[in-house]
Amino acid sequence: MKATVLELKRKKGAHLVMLTAYDHPSARLAEEAGVDLILVGDSLGMVVLGYDSTVPVTMADMLHHTKAARRGAPRTFLTVDLPYLCYATPAQALENAARVMKEAGADSVKIEGGLETLPVVEALVRAGVPVLGHIGLTPQTASALGGFKLQGRDEANARRILEEAAALERAGCWGLVLELVPAPLARLVTERAAIPTIGIGAGAQCDGQVLVFHDLVGLYAGFAPKFAKRYAEAGAAIKDAIARYAAEVRGGEFPGEAHSFAMSDEVVKRLRGT
Numbered sequence: 001m002k003a004t005v006l007e008l009k010r011k012k013g014a015h016l017v018m019l020t021a022y023d024h025p026s027a028r029l030a031e032e033a034g035v036d037l038i039l040v041g042d043s044l045g046m047v048v049l050g051y052d053s054t055v056p057v058t059m060a061d062m063l064h065h066t067k068a069a070r071r072g073a074p075r076t077f078l079t080v081d082l083p084y085l086c087y088a089t090p091a092q093a094l095e096n097a098a099r100v101m102k103e104a105g106a107d108s109v110k111i112e113g114g115l116e117t118l119p120v121v122e123a124l125v126r127a128g129v130p131v132l133g134h135i136g137l138t139p140q141t142a143s144a145l146g147g148f149k150l151q152g153r154d155e156a157n158a159r160r161i162l163e164e165a166a167a168l169e170r171a172g173c174w175g176l177v178l179e180l181v182p183a184p185l186a187r188l189v190t191e192r193a194a195i196p197t198i199g200i201g202a203g204a205q206c207d208g209q210v211l212v213f214h215d216l217v218g219l220y221a222g223f224a225p226k227f228a229k230r231y232a233e234a235g236a237a238i239k240d241a242i243a244r245y246a247a248e249v250r251g252g253e254f255p256g257e258a259h260s261f262a263m264s265d266e267v268v269k270r271l272r273g274t
C-alpha cells in the first residue's frame with residue numbers, strides 16, 4: 001500500500017529509505033526491494049541524460065521519466081523534482097506541479113532552495129500539493145554555492161540552514177532533504193524539526209536517507225562523492241556481459257540452437273525449390 005503524506009510525516013525517526021529512479025526497471029526494482037519513497041530526481045540529467053549538471057533538465061524530461069517510473073512502481077510514494085527555473089514564480093510552480101501530479105502520477109514535488117522559495121512553497125501547499133524541501137547543497141544552484149561542496153560548515157551558514165529548515169517547515173513542507181551538510185548540523189535540524197529529514201551526505205541522524213540509484217549500483221562513471229556508497233558494480237557486470245555477447249557474435253557462437261527457432265524440413269525443402 002502506498003504511504004500517505006500524513007503517514008510519512010509521522011515517520012519521524014523511522015529510518016525512511018528513499019532512492020532515486022528514472023525509468024520503469026529502476027523504479028520496479030526499488031519498489032520490489034521495498035524502499036519507502038522514490039525520488040525522480042533531476043539528477044536524471046547527469047546519471048541518465050549525460051549532462052554535466054542538472055541545469056539543462058526540462059519539464060518534458062521530468063514528465064517522460066516520471067511516467068515510466070510510476071508505471072514501474074505503482075505502489076510507492078513518488079516525489080518529483082521540479083527542474084531548474086521551472087518554479088521561478090508561484091504560478092509557474094503550480095502549473096508544473098499540476099503536470100507532474102495529474103499527467104505523470106507523482107505524489108509530491110521537491111523544491112530546491114531556502115528562504116527565496118517560501119512564496120512558491122506556500123502557494124503549492126495552499127493549493128494542496130505536498131512539497132518536499134531541499135536545502136544544504138542544492139545542485140541546481142551549485143555554481144552560486146561554489147560547486148559541489150559541503151554547506152553550513154561555518155557558524156553563519158549553519159545558522160542560515162537552521163533558519164531555512166524552520167521556515168520551510170512553517171511553510172508546510174512535509175519533509176526536508178538535507179544534502180552535503182556536516183552530520184552535527186543535520187542532527188540539529190532533525191532534532192528541531194517536527195517533519196522528517198532525509199539526508200544525503202548529511203550523516204546518520206537524519207530521519208531517512210536518499211541515494212542516487214546509479215551511484216548505489218555502480219552505474220555512474222562520473223565523479224562519486226564520498227557519501228555515495230556503492231552496493232553493487234552493475235556497470236562492470238553490464239560491460240562484461242556486452243563484451244561476451246560481442247565475442248560470441250564475432251566467434252559465431254551466438255545465437256545457438258537454444259536461441260533460434262526451427263521450422264519443418266519439408267517446408268524448408270519446398271522453399272528452397274528442391
Ligand code: KIV
Binds near residue numbers: 042044134200
Ligand atoms: O536529484 C536528485 O537526485 C536529488 C537527490 C540527490 C536528493 O535531488
